[in-house]
Amino acid sequence: MKELSKLMDYRPDIKVVDATLRDGxxxxxxxxxxxxxxxxxxxxxxxxxxxxxxxxxxxxxMFDENKFGKWKFSKDxxxxxxxxxxxxxxxxxxMADVGRCDxxxxxxxxxxxxxxxxxxxxxxxxxxxxxxxxxxxxxxxYETSCNIMAISNTQESDLAVALDILGKTPVDVFxxxxxxxxxxxxxxxxxxxxxxNFAAKYGKKLGIHAHNNLQLAFANTVEAVGDGVxxxxxxxxxxxxxxxxxxxxxxxxxxxxxxxNIYPVLQFIEQHMIKLREEGVVWxxxxxxxxxxxxxxxxxxxxQFTKENRKDYAEFYKEVSMxx
Amino acid sequence: MKELSKLMDYRPDIKVVDATLRDGxxxxxxxxxxxxxxxxxxxxxxxxxxxxxxxxxxxxxMFDENKFGKWKFSKDxxxxxxxxxxxxxxxxxxMADVGRCDxxxxxxxxxxxxxxxxxxxxxxxxxxxxxxxxxxxxxxxYETSCNIMAISNTQESDLAVALDILGKTPVDVFxxxxxxxxxxxxxxxxxxxxxxNFAAKYGKKLGIHAHNNLQLAFANTVEAVGDGVxxxxxxxxxxxxxxxxxxxxxxxxxxxxxxxNIYPVLQFIEQHMIKLREEGVVWxxxxxxxxxxxxxxxxxxxxQFTKENRKDYAEFYKEVSMxx
Numbered sequence: 184m185k186e187l188s189k190l191m192d193y194r195p196d197i198k199v200v201d202a203t204l205r206d207g208x209x210x211x212x213x214x215x216x217x218x219x220x221x222x223x224x225x226x227x228x229x230x231x232x233x234x235x236x237x238x239x240x241x242x243x244x245m246f247d248e249n250k251f252g253k254w255k256f257s258k259d260x261x262x263x264x265x266x267x268x269x270x271x272x273x274x275x276x277x278m279a280d281v282g283r284c285d286x287x288x289x290x291x292x293x294x295x296x297x298x299x300x301x302x303x304x305x306x307x308x309x310x311x312x313x314x315x316x317x318x319x320x321x322x323x324x325y326e327t328s329c330n331i332m333a334i335s336n337t338q339e340s341d342l343a344v345a346l347d348i349l350g351k352t353p354v355d356v357f358x359x360x361x362x363x364x365x366x367x368x369x370x371x372x373x374x375x376x377x378x379x380n381f382a383a384k385y386g387k388k389l390g391i392h393a394h395n396n397l398q399l400a401f402a403n404t405v406e407a408v409g410d411g412v413x414x415x416x417x418x419x420x421x422x423x424x425x426x427x428x429x430x431x432x433x434x435x436x437x438x439x440x441x442x443x444n445i446y447p448v449l450q451f452i453e454q455h456m457i458k459l460r461e462e463g464v465v466w467x468x469x470x471x472x473x474x475x476x477x478x479x480x481x482x483x484x485x486x487q488f489t490k491e492n493r494k495d496y497a498e499f500y501k502e503v504s505m506x507x
Numbered sequence: 508m509k510e511l512s513k514l515m516d517y518r519p520d521i522k523v524v525d526a527t528l529r530d531g532x533x534x535x536x537x538x539x540x541x542x543x544x545x546x547x548x549x550x551x552x553x554x555x556x557x558x559x560x561x562x563x564x565x566x567x568x569m570f571d572e573n574k575f576g577k578w579k580f581s582k583d584x585x586x587x588x589x590x591x592x593x594x595x596x597x598x599x600x601x602m603a604d605v606g607r608c609d610x611x612x613x614x615x616x617x618x619x620x621x622x623x624x625x626x627x628x629x630x631x632x633x634x635x636x637x638x639x640x641x642x643x644x645x646x647x648x649y650e651t652s653c654n655i656m657a658i659s660n661t662q663e664s665d666l667a668v669a670l671d672i673l674g675k676t677p678v679d680v681f682x683x684x685x686x687x688x689x690x691x692x693x694x695x696x697x698x699x700x701x702x703x704n705f706a707a708k709y710g711k712k713l714g715i716h717a718h719n720n721l722q723l724a725f726a727n728t729v730e731a732v733g734d735g736v737x738x739x740x741x742x743x744x745x746x747x748x749x750x751x752x753x754x755x756x757x758x759x760x761x762x763x764x765x766x767x768n769i770y771p772v773l774q775f776i777e778q779h780m781i782k783l784r785e786e787g788v789v790w791x792x793x794x795x796x797x798x799x800x801x802x803x804x805x806x807x808x809x810x811q812f813t814k815e816n817r818k819d820y821a822e823f824y825k826e827v828s829m830x831x
Contacts, residue, residue, distance in 0.1 A: 184693070184696050184697060184700065185693045185696070190693055190694070367514060367729060367761075368692065368726060368729065368730070369508070369509045369729075369733065370514070372508050372509070373508060376508065395722075397725065397757060397760070397761075398719075398722055398724075398725050398726070398754070398757060399725065399726055400722075401721065401723065401726075402692060402722070402723055402725075402726030405691060405692065405693075406692070409693065432794065432797060433721060433722060433797060436721070436797060436798075436801040437691075437721075437801075445824075446821065446824060449794065449820050449821045449824050450821040452794065452820060453818065453819065453821050457818060470756065470773065470776065473756060473757060473760060474773075477760040477761075494777065494781060495777065496773050496776060497770065497773045497774040497777050500769075500770060500773050
């Protein structure tokens with residue numbers, strides 16, 4: 184049983200990362216208004232959030248700039264338009280996907296950029312490419328994290344090899360990513376234990392990025408805090424791909440560090456997030472996401488079901504559970 | 508860390524209790540159609556659910572029968588209308604609230620009744636009255652459980668006294684009830700540990716009834732399973748007072764006993780629960796419930812906020828968090 188003091192007290196090392204624009208951008212193709220983004224930035228500062236992820240540094244060779252909002256590409260000048268010289272304690276992050284980012288060209292030296300943290304996202308079979316991106320970013324002066332995605336259907340022995348390779352890089356944080364929202368707190372505890380062995384060996388921190396398919400994104404994040412995970416991803420009103428993420432409002436209501444403040448978060452949700460919902464942007468827990476989470480599958484079929492506005496849940500269950 | 512085998516295997520002692528009519532009835536004043544109730548009964552049988560709670564045995568002296576649907580009173584003849592002689596493995600339960608049930612008169616001998624289980628609900632300050640109700644029900648031949656409500660703001664030493672008194676009664680099950688939806692899994696683990704001491708001493712089973720204010724109803728139920736709690740309350744699509752309860756569909760997706768079957772649950776939700784939602788019946792996680800849960804308060808102010816269709820969440824937070 185965990186110590187109760189962990190619920191009453193706090194660990195100053197905890198970092199809260201707002202991933203609303205990046206994971207939420209997957210819901211609306213990154214079409215956020217500048218007013219939304221500017222207010223989110225100001226709200227994060229007031230709420231004591233530690234990092235704000237603006238979006239992806241996606242390759243403009245691979246993706247058409249006319250088909251996405253600007254936070255798919257998160258150009259330095261667009262970030263600067265929002266944050267100026269960012270005279271605040273809030274640090275700025277972007278995500279760089281292995282194989283979908285022209286990082287050598289698009290990631291500038293940190294002293295020319297408003298960005299502080301490069302989050303490298305990789306699958307298990309592209310670790311060497313992730314290592315190259317980490318080394319590039321560190322050489323340019325950035326903080327870095329590495330998000331190994333889709334770990335719920337990888338073998339632990341492979342994951343151990345990946346963590347050992349990453350441990351030897353200068354990356355700051357290993358992220359536990361529950362891409363399919365299929366993990367239970369007991370599994371998070373075991374995964375955190377395994378990651379922690381490598382983190383301790385190589386002097387790294389741990390982070391968690393959860394999805395809410397089984398209504399466990401917050402519970403898994405709370406579990407991870409109790410297991411020594413310091414970097415916590417959350418999104419306003421859980422906005423994110425499919426069932427969404429750990430809700431920022433739940434997370435800040437849980438954390439006891441007085442630097443965090445839930446009130447501006449509630450204001451932002453009232454003024455901006457509810458409006459997105461009313462405009463027809465759809466995300467969050469629903470039965471189709473439960474099903475793919477429970478089956479440990481990528482939610483893409485569930486996202487399609489949602490887009491088509493289908494309501495034949497039982498039929499969908501047959502589609503996703505019977506694979507031939 | 509809990510054993511992984513607990514996620515892969517199952518405990519045959521687990522009992523799933525469908526509380527949809529009873530806790531969900533608090534949302535729509537128990538106005539369910541007979542078609543809904545009959546289909547729910549048949550669905551529970553197909554899904555392998557162990558107990559179906561029909562509603563309250565509320566006093567007809569205290570409550571006007573014209574102001575509530577019939578499941579506020581759960582008369583034996585109304586239950587019989589649905590289940591006949593109940594030739595199934597599904598057992599029938601009702602809830603009897605201390606101080607709001609004419610149990611001597613309204614609870615008939617079990618051999619004259621379709622009911623199997625009387626769930627006695629009490630606050631900590633009415634334990635002797637609960638004892639009398641338990642003894643009355645056991646004398647009439649029923650299985651019994653005792654739900655001690657609102658434990659998140661009681662002192663552990665008082666709770667220990669209550670469990671010791673209840674241990675000496677013939678009650679079968681002690682229920683852990685998170686009335687305000689304010690408890691975290693770590694706290695559930697500690698409470699389960701305390702309850703288990705008395706359960707082991709007196710040969711009782713444990714149950715859990717969770718609320719979803721912090722999106723933890725399912726996580727807390729899963730935690731409780733890992734702590735040896737056998738009786739698990741759930742409701743279809745989480746339907747229940749305020750933020751609702753642990754979702755039946757999540758719970759059956761988690762339990763590994765092959766007797767449980769999620770498919771009829773999904774069918775019922777598609778055919779009946781979605782319709783309730785569309786008819787304007789409102790329940791489930793929302794910010795106002797997060798706030799009262801986080802503040803460890805009864806959700807009544809949040810329920811009122813919901814009824815008034817208010818959307819000024821930040822203002823509501825000030826109302827509930829500043830008490831003079």
